[in-house]
Amino acid sequence: MSDVVHGRLRALLGTAGVERDAAGLPRAIPDSADALSLVCRLAHDEGWKIRIEGQGTWLPADAPADLAVSTRALDQVVSVSPADLVATVQAGTPLEALRRRLADEGMWLALDPPGRPERSLGSIMATATAGPLRHGFGPVRDHVLGCTVATGDGRLVKAGGRVVKNVAGYDLTKLQVGGFGGFGIIAEAHLRLRALPRADVTLLARGMRDALTSAARDAMAAELVPAALELLSPALAAEADWVLAARFVGTDAAVQGDVRRLAPIGNLAWQPLTPDKTAPFWSLVARGSQGGPVTLRLGVLGNGVDDTIDLLAHDLDDNLLSAGAGSGMIRWTGDAPVERLRAVRRAAAAREIPMTLERAPWPVRRALGHFGAYREGVGQLVGQLRDTFDPGQCLQVALEGSGGDGER
Amino acid sequence: MIGPALVEALGRIVGPKWVRHRRAELRTYTMDGLPTRESYPGAVVMPGTAAQVREIVRLLHLTDVPFVARGAGTGLSGGAVADPDAVLVSLTRLNRILSVDRARRRAVVEPGVVNARLSEAVAPLGLYYVPDPSSQSACTVGGNVAENAGGPHCLKYGVTTNHIVQLDVVLPDGSELRLGSTHGEPWGPDLVGLFVGSEGMFGIATAITVRLEPLPPSVRTMLADFPTVRAASEAVSSVIATGIVPAAMEMMDRACVAAVEASIYAAGYPTDAAAVLLVELDGQADAVAAEADIVQAILLERGARAVRSASTPGDRARLWQGRKKAFGAMGRIAPDLAVQDAVVPRSSLPDIMDRIAEIRDRHALSISNVFHAGDGNLHPNISFDRRDADVVRRVHVACTEIMAACVEAGGSITGEHGVGSDKLGYMPLIFDAETLGAMRAVRRVFDPAERANPGKVVPIHACREWRAAPGARL
Ligand SMILES: Cc1cc2nc3c(=O)[nH]c(=O)nc-3n(C[C@H](O)[C@H](O)[C@H](O)COP(=O)(O)OP(=O)(O)OC[C@H]3O[C@@H](n4cnc5c(N)ncnc54)[C@H](O)[C@@H]3O)c2cc1C
Numbered sequence: 041m042s043d044v045v046h047g048r049l050r051a052l053l054g055t056a057g058v059e060r061d062a063a064g065l066p067r068a069i070p071d072s073a074d075a076l077s078l079v080c081r082l083a084h085d086e087g088w089k090i091r092i093e094g095q096g097t098w099l100p101a102d103a104p105a106d107l108a109v110s111t112r113a114l115d116q117v118v119s120v121s122p123a124d125l126v127a128t129v130q131a132g133t134p135l136e137a138l139r140r141r142l143a144d145e146g147m148w149l150a151l152d153p154p155g156r157p158e159r160s161l162g163s164i165m166a167t168a169t170a171g172p173l174r175h176g177f178g179p180v181r182d183h184v185l186g187c188t189v190a191t192g193d194g195r196l197v198k199a200g201g202r203v204v205k206n207v208a209g210y211d212l213t214k215l216q217v218g219g220f221g222g223f224g225i226i227a228e229a230h231l232r233l234r235a236l237p238r239a240d241v242t243l244l245a246r247g248m249r250d251a252l253t254s255a256a257r258d259a260m261a262a263e264l265v266p267a268a269l270e271l272l273s274p275a276l277a278a279e280a281d282w283v284l285a286a287r288f289v290g291t292d293a294a295v296q297g298d299v300r301r302l303a304p305i306g307n308l309a310w311q312p313l314t315p316d317k318t319a320p321f322w323s324l325v326a327r328g329s330q331g332g333p334v335t336l337r338l339g340v341l342g343n344g345v346d347d348t349i350d351l352l353a354h355d356l357d358d359n360l361l362s363a364g365a366g367s368g369m370i371r372w373t374g375d376a377p378v379e380r381l382r383a384v385r386r387a388a389a390a391r392e393i394p395m396t397l398e399r400a401p402w403p404v405r406r407a408l409g410h411f412g413a414y415r416e417g418v419g420q421l422v423g424q425l426r427d428t429f430d431p432g433q434c435l436q437v438a439l440e441g442s443g444g445d446g447e448r
Numbered sequence: 449m450i451g452p453a454l455v456e457a458l459g460r461i462v463g464p465k466w467v468r469h470r471r472a473e474l475r476t477y478t479m480d481g482l483p484t485r486e487s488y489p490g491a492v493v494m495p496g497t498a499a500q501v502r503e504i505v506r507l508l509h510l511t512d513v514p515f516v517a518r519g520a521g522t523g524l525s526g527g528a529v530a531d532p533d534a535v536l537v538s539l540t541r542l543n544r545i546l547s548v549d550r551a552r553r554r555a556v557v558e559p560g561v562v563n564a565r566l567s568e569a570v571a572p573l574g575l576y577y578v579p580d581p582s583s584q585s586a587c588t589v590g591g592n593v594a595e596n597a598g599g600p601h602c603l604k605y606g607v608t609t610n611h612i613v614q615l616d617v618v619l620p621d622g623s624e625l626r627l628g629s630t631h632g633e634p635w636g637p638d639l640v641g642l643f644v645g646s647e648g649m650f651g652i653a654t655a656i657t658v659r660l661e662p663l664p665p666s667v668r669t670m671l672a673d674f675p676t677v678r679a680a681s682e683a684v685s686s687v688i689a690t691g692i693v694p695a696a697m698e699m700m701d702r703a704c705v706a707a708v709e710a711s712i713y714a715a716g717y718p719t720d721a722a723a724v725l726l727v728e729l730d731g732q733a734d735a736v737a738a739e740a741d742i743v744q745a746i747l748l749e750r751g752a753r754a755v756r757s758a759s760t761p762g763d764r765a766r767l768w769q770g771r772k773k774a775f776g777a778m779g780r781i782a783p784d785l786a787v788q789d790a791v792v793p794r795s796s797l798p799d800i801m802d803r804i805a806e807i808r809d810r811h812a813l814s815i816s817n818v819f820h821a822g823d824g825n826l827h828p829n830i831s832f833d834r835r836d837a838d839v840v841r842r843v844h845v846a847c848t849e850i851m852a853a854c855v856e857a858g859g860s861i862t863g864e865h866g867v868g869s870d871k872l873g874y875m876p877l878i879f880d881a882e883t884l885g886a887m888r889a890v891r892r893v894f895d896p897a898e899r900a901n902p903g904k905v906v907p908i909h910a911c912r913e914w915r916a917a918p919g920a921r922l
């Protein structure tokens with residue numbers, strides 16, 4: 041079987057477009073959206089299962105499949121328009137490469153996802169993994185103006201557009217961002233950029249967790265406008281205590297004003313990071329989630345943050361944990377048996393808190409699903425939407441769990 | 449075409465006085481804000497509760513009758529207009545604010561709540577609902593959700609979709625769903641994001657959870673007048689390039705200023721200016737003051753003849769007055785006003801404004817421009833008289849040319865008013881058959897029989913056929 045798949049892919053993409061992964065699985069490496077769609081169509085016609093891979097730096101590339109499709113040759117920054125603050129970028133482009141390219145022209149993409157800097161843009165979009173900057177700049181979807189997607193049966197759908205304001209047709213981009221690849225493979229995206237800020241200052245306060253979360257609430261009430269206001273566990277921040285990190289970006293005057301207003305907040309000793317330490321600090325935080333094979337995110341606001349961290353600490357641990365104090369997002373990394381994770385999801389759901397499995401080995405993803413159980417009626421809708429975008433069920437993605445949660 | 453039996457059955461759900469079916473009673477419901485489409489609905493039903501909405505939709509499902517949801521009917525693309533074989537479901541009685549959570553900055557509202565009422569109601573808490581369409585004193589939050597409405601202050605804070613976190617919806621088969629979560633993290637795929645902007649074709653939103661934002665501590669409004677539209681457009685890009693994001697950047701051209709100044713809304717705008725630019729900054733006082741200096745310098749450097757600046761509510765209101773009343777003022781020029789809506793990349797603004805002027809002259813039309821310059825969202829408004837068939841034809845040709853020019857520049861056919869029935873024909877300009885097919889297939893997941901607001905948004909003849917979802921409801 042594997043030889044047949046390999047042969048057919050080679051006929052389609054040429055020798056350079058196919059390889060085998062470490063386990064011998066054929067891996068297609070299309071270098072254009074059209075080639076990507078041909079691969080999907082072939083898999084659909086033959087009934088083959090596809091594993092989607094970005095730069096392949098993800099966990100074990102372990103979803104059982106007949107072939108892997110890597111977006112790593114889709115790595116071109118197609119166009120950048122400084123005047124419009126818009127870029128068109130292929131999905132396999134590593135974030136770091138894009139960051140450098142944009143910085144050269146005085147712009148940035150205000151996203152700081154967890155993981156390594158070489159993460160592909162497609163994987164960040166598909167998993168909707170925003171980082172601390174979500175506080176000031178919104179979730180991943182706010183940065184994506186449109187995208188081209190190859191569906192499971194090889195159609196190319198061009199959702200959205202290249203302008204910041206656009207309501208033509210249904211907003212299909214929203215389905216792709218955070219869809220974990222279940223609605224197609226992203227080939228290209230139009231991104232909303234920002235002018236590089238003049239000032240970018242990060243301050244840290246250390247202390248007991250409760251004191252820090254309460255300080256974060258005070259900062260919100262004082263109407264400070266941080267780009268990030270993130271609570272970090274000691275292990276994640278590589279410090280002895282919990283850390284509350286506040287990041288301000290913008291004009292000098294705005295940043296200095298906010299830094300002044302932050303000083304009295306929470307009776308804490310706020311220490312600014314020197315400019316040479318700022319970027320390394322945040323990339324340490326991003327990489328910090330590597331301490332375990334499983335990463336979860338939970339959406340929770342305000343006072344719910346303390347309770348939810350307690351819940352995680354009690355049922356799992358609070359070793360590698362971060363919480364956006366204002367953006368309403370907690371991220372946990374670690375290791376735990378499926379049953380325990382399922383129990384946490386159930387407990388969170390009882391408090392109306394959604395829990396998304398961001399990354400985990402296939403058996404855990406398969407059992408729990410990225411989303412687990414939906415609200416009543418939603419599962420049927422999601423299933424039908426998936427059927428529309430992947431009628432042959434070729435895309436091997438576990439949105440729902442197999443473990444009998446059913447609908448809530 | 450709606451029979452007496454159905455009228456009676458609807459009456460049993462809502463009470464007979466909340467069902468309208470005589471021609472004279474239906475008159476008010478024959479149009480929305482679009483002057484070129486008029487149609488009598490078969491009947492109008494006015495539910496008073498979400499439960500009644502569900503019962504109505506269930507009944508229409510069982511009897512296989514199409515329906516159209518309607519908020520305030522201020523839509524500008526014909527979205528809330530129904531054919532005689534359809535029932536119009538008017539949601540204006542569902543106008544309660546169900547709850548406000550100050551700490552979490554959330555409110556839950558019924559769909560018929562008028563946009564401006566919501567901000568007024570939460571103002572005592574120091575909060576407001578950001579999206580502020582110019583029609584905000586009339587339009588409903590439900591209509592805003594359906595159209596993904598924008599407004600002047602969406603430049604900095606985003607449009608409706610950025611402010612909706614949870615929706616209770618009744619699907620066209622009468623089943624109920626809750627999408628999203630109050631916390632803002634979607635519960636599964638982002639179905640709230642998909643529903644917002646679906647123009648009433650996926651079902652009816654019956655409860656809407658919105659984000660609220662704190663009222664900014666300090667606001668500065670600046671009004672600059674320019675000798676050319678091009679200079680004003682370039683000033684817009686220069687401001688954005690500094691990294692400062694103003695809360696709003698609105699432009700009015702000479703024709704628009706003239707209309708405003710000739711009306712009772714006269715705001716003291718310089719009538720000899722080719723373009724007037726309103727820039728608003730908000731935030732903490734020290735930041736606003738410093739950014740205002742930078743912005744003022746840029747405006748002058750880019751050729752502004754004068755910059756007026758205001759920080760007190762009264763003075764600011766005066767500067768805004770003309771902008772807010774511009775549509776009303778333009779409405780007085782001629783019996784009808786075609787309010788157009790299109791988008792171009794910001795860098796194309798100067799060129800597209802020249803193109804629009806050229807199209808205007810060639811067709812001998814009267815066009816005034818008032819628009820959200822910061823995000824390239826144009827509103828070329830054509831004053832005309834629809835009793836003159838030749839003018840109507842020229843208006844149509846001119847609109848088509850303007851749309852084509854915007855698309856050619858890399859833009860879109862609508863930035864906030866939606867496609868409705870008005871822009872069906874332009875959809876193939878920006879979407880290929882495959883993508884239109886995907887849209888239709890998604891619609892059919894929510895509404896397999898295509899009974900909710902039939903015939904809008906997706907030009908079915910231009911779609912490549914997608915397989916309908918197997919096991920789709922009925
Ligand atoms: C040290 C470390 C820490 C990490 N911490 C986190 C973390 O906290 N959270 C987290 O999410 N990840 C985390 N990761 C994963 C990390 O970010 C991966 O590097 C990243 O996901 C890999 O990106 P990739 O391009 O290799 O995509 P892959 O791992 O190959 O793909 C990621 C997912 O996205 C889907 N996908 C990828 N590209 C596309 C596309 N174009 N269209 C549709 N679907 C697509 C895939 O199906 C897969 O489900 C961590 C990784 C490392 C090494």
Ligand SMILES: Cc1cc2nc3c(=O)[nH]c(=O)nc-3n(C[C@H](O)[C@H](O)[C@H](O)COP(=O)(O)OP(=O)(O)OC[C@H]3O[C@@H](n4cnc5c(N)ncnc54)[C@H](O)[C@@H]3O)c2cc1C
Pocket residue numbers: 480481516517518519520521522523524526527528539559580581582583586587588589590591592593594595596597598599600647648649651652653654775776864865901
């Ligand atoms: C003078 C003027 C200025 C305007 N300025 C702006 C502006 O600045 N920005 C902007 O974005 N728009 C603007 N508009 C357009 C219009 O006000 C908006 O589109 C508004 O969102 C429509 O709300 P409505 O309540 O009037 O909806 P309607 O016109 O009644 O309906 C619009 C659409 O929404 C659907 N719908 C209504 N309620 C629901 C519901 N509960 N569930 C599902 N579908 C529903 C209808 O079926 C229809 O398709 C303006 C209009 C006018 C007349």
